[in-house]
Amino acid sequence: MLTRIVHENRPVTLIGGGKVKKSLLRAAIVHAPGVVCADGGARAALKAGLEPLAVIGDFDSIDAKTRAAIAPERLHPVEEQDSTDFEKALRAIEAPLVIGVGFHGGRVDHQLAALHGLLRYPERRVVLLSGQDAVFLLPPELRLDLGTGTRVSLFPMLGVGVRSDGLRWATEGIEFVPGGRIGTSNEAMGPVQLRADGPGMLGIVPVAELARVVEALLGAGAGWPAL
Template sequence: MNDAIVFSTSPVTLIGAGTVPEQAIEAALALAPDVVCADGGANVALQLGLDPVAVIGDFDSLSEAARVAIPEDRLHPIAEQDSTDFDKCLRHIDAPLVLGAGFDGSRVDHQMAAFNAMVRRPERRCILLGPELISFVAPPELRLDLAVGTLVSLFPMAAVTGRSAGLRWPIEGLHFAPDGRVGTSNEISGPLHLWFDSPAMLMMLPLTELEPAAAALSQAPAWPVHAG
């Protein structure tokens, strides 16, 4: 990752300009205390009393007060308009895991753009935190040990197939697609073991499961850099 602006050997919290639920930011910071902001996310971070190590984006929503408050060497403007600020951050953060808050739910278009960026850059491990759920690109293989009855939703961003053990409704033999079959509201029935054939499946779990999900994702095999 030679183009990294932020390099960390530990997970980092990435804050966007959307709504940042208190429980989500508390959960993220407990695992990843170093904060990076996507453009106007710096305004949010400062309001929360946080001190970002870097701000990355096109700076069209960064307030003048934030520009003054944050040291200039932590401001990293990227002028191009062909990608979102979230995507700019993903491709310039070199960390084992990014926990994103402020990208999920307050605007559907921003949320879908974030999901799109995650699927296009599956080698950048990232979990988005919302008020109730977390979302991430399922790795090639994943093991999780969660309580029986825990919600698991699977939403395909492209055609994808997989196999499962530990789901109430197994997925083997199913062909998922965003305009076809989806996997909303499945449940844990035992130790969970999942396999997928491409980096196109978004997996959603309750926010309360962030810590075990982050640990499992960090230990799972990684997708290669996606040609798309």
């Protein structure tokens, strides 16, 4: 198991090697001022004038110029190839919340791998930002203070049930499963309470609701056990 490299008592922004929108990075930094980079994500950090606490990955996509611009003690190469750079970085960070940017919007296989990372480390509180969405794995219980009409999608990565209050279409008694029933484009009728019966359900809301997602995840109770 990779030793924790970054120890923060505040949320951390994790920058990936994909396309990083300036607006998303700014939004993440507001809530998670500490910056960690997954491999080639260091380029986006330096371009934005940010000094990473650490750069973690197999270093197959960080160029020599970027590498030379970062203090050697902040570079942490991990040679194993059984996990993605996102997963390598995620398990090396000790922080109450991680907000990821630069993991969506490019190759579909990279996007799917990032979502797989959420499932592989269900004990971590992580939000991934894309151009339109904030995506996170539901903890056992979560309250989201959303406005009426806000889109709330539930997408199962495994078979899982979710009890809900405050959604336009009730989820009680539904077995959500990939290839079967999914929960795209539900709507909040006001504050939403979600109770998942196992780790495996993604919550997806508009990225404009990031502040509420951060507040909800930081305030959530006990999480899932590590796999």
